[in-house]
Amino acid sequence: MKKHFFNATLFWAFLSLALWTTGCSDDDGYPDVDGQAPSIALTADHIQTATGRTFTLAGTITDADGISTIQLQCADLNLNKTIDLIEIYDKPLEIYELSYDFKIQANEIGEQFTVKVTVTDVGGRTVSQDVRVTLDGDFENPVFAIAPANGSMVTALLREGETPKFTMNISVTDDRALDYLMLNIEGIEEYTNLKVDADGSKAFEHAFEITMPAEKKDYPMTITVYDKTGKSSTVECTVSVTDVQDFEKMYLADVATEAELNSDVFGVPMRIDHVGEYQYQALYYCQKANTEIFFLPQKTSFSPICYGIDPADETMLTDNPALAKPIVLTEANVYYKININILQKTYEIETYSLEDATDPWPANMVYGLPTMDKWNDGGSTMMDFTFGMTSSNPTEVVSFKQDATNPHLFYNEPVTLTGGESMNFIIHNYHTDQWWNFVRWCSDTSEDPEIFGYYTGSTFKNEKYTGPTTTQDVWSKPRVTTTGSYQFWFDSHLGRAKLVRVN
Known part of the structure; x- marks a missing residue:
């Protein structure tokens, strides 16, 4: 009989050869x-983002044997995601x-994080790569807080015996870091590519x-601000050198600083009426005795032109901001009517009472009382007469409070309100059933509302009302530049509104 002997050394050699020949494989x-580990080629190993924003982990992953899973992990961000390719595609992908x-x-209060990307192939081989995520991303363009309005006219006055000059105040902000300002006035070498760090x-x-x-000449002017990442914002306007200009628009300023001129969303300074050549009329409600006002042809600054009392002759006006004294409105709780002639430098002031001021709806309709015919059919079904801002329909009107x-x-x-957001509203009566146009006000322009005209399609009208009206269904869409607390004011007699910062 032949005897068979077990050769352990030979057995393990054979087993090792078999394993080497077939290679590693998973349970499937x-x-x-090729038996090699996967390869990761990520788009970026450092991602800059910010709170409230979405970032993307991106790249190309390859493996000749077949990719099984991809894990994305960051405990500090509560990120623990496994992408199982076999489960998704019913097979591994190369x-x-x-x-x-x-x-x-x-x-999120953290400042930086590490996301680990781990790839596993079907043979169980893994490779990992870290991605650094920091919350220092820059996604916003710089913002002009104080600057000439885009498309506006900046006037340099030719005064006898003087060189035309003016001060232009610029204030800019950025969510991260500003780099520099660049000023260009076409045709003026001194102001060609003038850079300010x-x-x-x-x-x-x-x-x-x-x-x-x-x-006398007009010069195109461009002001551009850049941040450290190269993002920019630009204002384009015109510098007009002239002796006297019949300005298309004039404004009443009842604030003391340029910061106050520019901290509102809209309404400050207040647009007044251009009633004739070089002639303007302001209707203004004075809440506080001894309120000081000036008149400005530019919205954002007291320079280069500011109309106020001439200290050399207080019966006349001056346009020089270095000399002008404020016009003082001495009476409280009255409306002022002020006429100015900027060619003759004259002004006239008178007042009228709250009782003499008219609203665009009938006098028998009292705000806050049930005096409205709910269905406008002569019936007796009544509802409280209120109005306010709405972004959708009358059932969602936020009714105003009436001044005492x-x-x-x-x-x-x-x-x-949050900086960067755009509003969307009209002023409209409240109604329970989405019935439109009992009373309604629309603005003159969407992005920069200055006058709120009473909509001529409104059902209720007061024939004695002589304030601004409109046939245009324009919704106000002003942009908020700075996050903060704001309060809305509306004068139904004047057709003027403002949205201003409050502490």
């Missing part, structure tokens, strides 16, 4: 092709284009002292 029996979006929570600050102010040639002293003055409680 996928064969090895190439996979990774694109995974993840949103940073708005209340902002030194990486988030807020920057600069006063340009501009001297112009002493001849002036029945023509209305307001809302302060609200917090």
Whole structure:
């Protein structure tokens, strides 16, 4: 009988050879092709983002044997995602284009994080790569807080015996870091590519002292601000050198500083009426005795032209901001009518009472009382007469509160608005059933509302009303530049509204 001996050394050699020949494989029996670990080529190993924003982990992942899973992990962000390719595609993939979006929570307080990307192939081989995520991304363009309005006319006055000059105050902000300002006035060498460094600050102010040639001429002007990432914002306007200009628009300013001129969303300074050549009329409600006012042809600054009392002759006006004294309105709780002639430099002032001021709806309709015919059919079904701002329909009107002293003055409680958002509203009566146009006001322009005309399609009208009206269904869509608390005021007699910062 032959005897069979077990050779242990030979057995393990054979087993090792078999394993080496077949290679590693997972439980599903996928064969090895090259037996190499996967390869990761991420688009970026450093992602800059910000709270409340979504970032994307992206890149190309390859493996000749077949990719099984991709894990994305960051405990500090509560990110633990496994992308199982076999489960998704019913087979492993040799190439996979990774694109995974993840949103940073708005209340996140961390500053930087590490996301680990781990790829496993069908043979169990893994490779990992870290992605650094920091909350220092820059996504916003710089913002002009104080500057000439885009498309506006800046006037340099030719005064006898003087060189035309003016001060132009610029204030800009950025969510991260400002780089520099660039000023260009076409045809003026001194102001060609004039650069002013902002030194990486988030807020920057600069006063340009501009001297112009002493001849009547218009010069295109461009002001551009850049942040450290190259994002920019530009204002384009015109510098007009002239002796006297019949300005298309004039404004009444009842604030003391340029910061106050520019901290509102709209309405400050208040647009007044251009009633004739070089002639303007302001109707203004004075809430506080001894209110000081000036008249400005530009909205954002007291320079280069500011109409006020001439200290050399207080019966006359001056347009020189360095000399002008405020016009003082001595009476409270009355309406003022002020006429100015900027060619003759004259002004006239008179007052009229709250009782003499008219509203565009019938006098028998009392705000807050049930005096409205609900269905406009002569019936007796009544509802309270109120109105306010709405972004959709009359059932969602936020009704105004009426001022305790002036029945023509209305307001809302302060609200917090976010910088960068655009509003969308008209002023309309409240109604329970979406019935439109009992009373309604629309603005003159969407982005920069200045006058709120009473809509001529409104059902209720007061024939004695002589204020602004409109046939246009224009919704106001002003943009909020700075996050903060704002309060809305509306004067139904004047057809003027403002949305201003409050502390």
